[in-house]
Amino acid sequence: MFLMATSAIGPGFITQTTAFTARLGAAFAFAILVSILVDIAIQQNVWRVLGVSGLRANELGNATAKGLGWVLSVLVVVGGMVFNIGNISGTGLGVQAMLGGLDPRIGATVSAVLAIVLFMMKSAGPMLDRIVVFLGIVMIVMTAWIAITTAPPVGEVLINSVAPSQIDVLVITTLIGGTVGGYITYAGAHRLIDSGTTGPSNALAIGRSSITGIIVTGVMRVVLFLAIFGVVASGAQLDPKNPAASAFQHAAGDFGQVVFGVIFWAAAITSVIGASYTSVTFLTTQRTPERTRNLLVVAFIALGTILYLVLGQAPVQLLIFAGAFNGLILPIGFTVILWVAWRRRDLLQGYVYPKWLLVVGVIAWLLTLWLGIQSLSGLAGLWS
Template structure:
């Protein structure tokens, strides 16, 4: 019997597949920039400026080493969490019951303290670029972040804003770098043959780019976007490397921008060294450019810290999962109220939070490496590359050293 011809649905099927692929790429790009912009906060900007003024071209070597270590951490974190489909706290609870709650408590406390600083960064950025009152600038910036999470498509809105602001920051800092005319050849030479090596600075850079909530920001966003399982390993791996490279590019161009200024013999102002460097490079316009970059870095860090901190709570109860965006809004409001009430966090609290971030890296990474090397059952049968697991193990040993240094910081608080 002849059958009636079937309608040709190949075109519509192709369109749906193409749309899904595009959406997947957009979500992955959002995860990449969420991790990168979370790393590029107010502290990142000041830190890079101060270390460049201190080491000069030799700082390039510290950037190279820290980037290699960062890639080792993120390759393992993204791959283990992505393939397992489990967020860090849930994975930790699978390995050692209760450990996930400890990890969540550490991440959330550190995220809250630094988020107060991020709100402060938006206030200072708004003041530099618009002359706005710092209290008003911080409050308005917080409202902008809240509006993102209250929008109907909060995930898409967050992905787009971190990508746009991330690209804008890189473009503006590159402009300053070109204008300041740094000695690029000397920087390249000292990338591999440094005249001075400061291991403590390298350790500080590592903690600043993959410490605390930053370690998990991109991976958790990737999981929320549905990019999980062994079959997505290509996307997962590319995303992890790209996230670190984006953060590294931002640090390199900022390093070059400042290097061009200090190489010319300019002594940066101690109170605000980055603004001083930009003003020397661009004149009065440099202060406004600094304000824009600081605000963009701070608002994206507010988004990243709030989103990631709450992602450590959302899986612990159905209510938290259902009202997740409202919990994020509450997190931002609490950070803002504390900032308005006390300004920047007291130095003691910042030291404590920084020290705890030093503890989070080895604590959380230990579970990641254990699963990579010993718990194939949590990876759905995926055969984990042994070289990558051992690379992660070596990084974990370094992270233990960071944790030891962090304990020293905590002990000083009680003396």
């Protein structure tokens, strides 16, 4: 649950929320609400199908059509690597904000080494679970404190959540892609399978866990939005080079900068862990020895770090692009999930799939298709 939530709450999540709050103001509340509802519909189906079948998404894809799982693996791993470059750069920015002036490349390298050490430990699995839970709670509590400090106009937010003054399709697509797109869609479900919580007897527990994970992500999105909106509504101008950091500094001075650094680093390092772990589950099967999987995770983190150091991409542009890209590949994997739910009861161990959940999933799937098509031109312009 927390692996999925903290994988979604990455540096791109914070960068996107800040940029879109500055652009849309209170109207961003509507985009958040829509994305949360779509996220719940998607994750309910993804977790239910994968959890009940006991198969990872790539294994389920190959069981549905020969080679389909590996096609999905390529898409997810490529998207995961793009995201991970942004995640690793985010750890550097977080350390820089905490310590003041340290070269982000140094902070990113040290953070990557810490993540590698985690996966080299014998108790990597349990340790991973404890770390993501702790850091997830830290992020939410500290951001909520900043939100209270900025005192945003909550009434205006509530009105715009159901009657927005403007609607931006690319923003909604990017939010969906950033919270349930690409590897993030499968992070929690794959961890659930590895923990052994599978089969028809666990269907209800699996469904509840998926909703809780989305709620955790939604709470973080809302408190971060309120914190940033309080600053924007006061008339303060955010620094375009690092808008999120400047918002926290406006809210709480120099200490706000340190708080931002802690939150940004925690979001980035947990996303490095989530992206690397989940991407490697698409390159392996459940029969792959745990030691081999952990070594592949280490290699994935190391490669992402090297690419970041070599490419030196502008973090804001790269992170927003990664979220939108994952939103575009989302419908492909979700198609497999819905097909199995509808036609392949044999892969669900005889489980009778709830029709209402399938209908909700199809509606969400159609919406992701439409949003993906609408965002193509906007994504091209954003990257250029």
